[in-house]
Amino acid sequence: xxITIQDIAPGEEEEIIVRCRxxxxxxxxxxxxxxxxxxxxxxxxxxxxxxxxxxxxxxxEAVDNKxxxxxxxxxxxxxxxxxxxxxxxxxxxxxRASKSVIINLAxxxxxxxxxxxxxxxxxxxxxxxxxxxxxxxxxxxRLGM
Amino acid sequence: xxxxxxxxxxxxMMELLLTFCMVTTxxxxxxxxxxxxxxxxxxxxxxxxxxxxxxxAFVCSLGNFIHSYREISRRRSVFNKGLHYVYINVVVLGxxxxxxxMDMENISMxxxxxxxxxxxxxVVSYVIWKLHARESENLNRKLREYQQAVEKxxxxx
Numbered sequence: 001x002x003i004t005i006q007d008i009a010p011g012e013e014e015e016i017i018v019r020c021r022x023x024x025x026x027x028x029x030x031x032x033x034x035x036x037x038x039x040x041x042x043x044x045x046x047x048x049x050x051x052x053x054x055x056x057x058x059x060x061e062a063v064d065n066k067x068x069x070x071x072x073x074x075x076x077x078x079x080x081x082x083x084x085x086x087x088x089x090x091x092x093x094x095x096r097a098s099k100s101v102i103i104n105l106a107x108x109x110x111x112x113x114x115x116x117x118x119x120x121x122x123x124x125x126x127x128x129x130x131x132x133x134x135x136x137x138x139x140x141x142r143l144g145m
Numbered sequence: 146x147x148x149x150x151x152x153x154x155x156x157x158m159m160e161l162l163l164t165f166c167m168v169t170t171x172x173x174x175x176x177x178x179x180x181x182x183x184x185x186x187x188x189x190x191x192x193x194x195x196x197x198x199x200x201x202a203f204v205c206s207l208g209n210f211i212h213s214y215r216e217i218s219r220r221r222s223v224f225n226k227g228l229h230y231v232y233i234n235v236v237v238l239g240x241x242x243x244x245x246x247m248d249m250e251n252i253s254m255x256x257x258x259x260x261x262x263x264x265x266x267x268v269v270s271y272v273i274w275k276l277h278a279r280e281s282e283n284l285n286r287k288l289r290e291y292q293q294a295v296e297k298x299x300x301x302x
Contacts, residue, residue: 119281133216
């Protein structure tokens with residue numbers, strides 16, 4: 001497959017054009033991954049290196065200068081700063097919900113009203129996370145409100 | 146981020162206006178009942194009372210600023226709510242004393258005023274909670290649309 005990269009003028013929107021005869025399964029998967037910017041996180045699990053699909057992550061949490069990645073049941077430490085994840089995964093399903101948490105919107109079951117203008121994100125695995133009041137406007141914008 | 150700050154300021158101003166309107170309505174209602182109970186002949190009401198009620202509602206609305214937009218714990222949030230209630234009590238009872246709406250030594254007047262504060266505070270808090278709950282319903286509707294769009298993404302290309 002030939003890949004062509006073109007320079008664009010400042011301010012012009014970046015664009016990926018796919019030129020193909022058939023939109024086969026592999027191409028669809030690749031486009032989907034581009035659209036969702038799905039990546040993998042490398043973690044160590046009992047001295048074994050393991051790759052975690054970003055789509056399987058429920059949320060990230062920073063605790064005492066360490067960042068943890070939460071799956072449905074497992075928890076792993078990752079060697080990234082929270083802001084790096086936030087920047088690297090901007091415009092994907094990941095959303096900064098508070099100073100210490102980034103949630104995966106695809107894994108949120110629902111939002112519930114909470115004290116002081118905040119919301120509680122109820123995750124599909126039953127965990128409850130706080131969406132800070134200062135991030136609510138960003139959440140609304142993200143969801144197209 | 147600047148857009149979100151502007152959004153926050155706009156939201157805060159709207160909240161202030163909404164609280165002002167609700168507190169004004171509540172104050173007028175409490176004033177009418179209070180007047181009927183303690184001054185059945187209607188000798189209590191003066192023209193200045195309207196300005197006094199508006200000033201009271203405005204100062205009470207400023208209590209919204211106790212609730213910070215900064216990230217705080219749930220416990221702190223509950224504490225702030227309590228602090229807000231104390232602030233309202235101080236303002237209303239202070240105005241009641243300053244504007245001579247009541248005799249501080251008359252326990253029934255004091256009790257009626259505090260009951261009025263409790264009722265208005267509870268009603269305003271309930272209305273704000275209902276608005277917040279409606280906001281969360283809208284968020285959930287948009288979340289479902291968002292999740293459906295993400296699931297359909299490969300097919301929709």
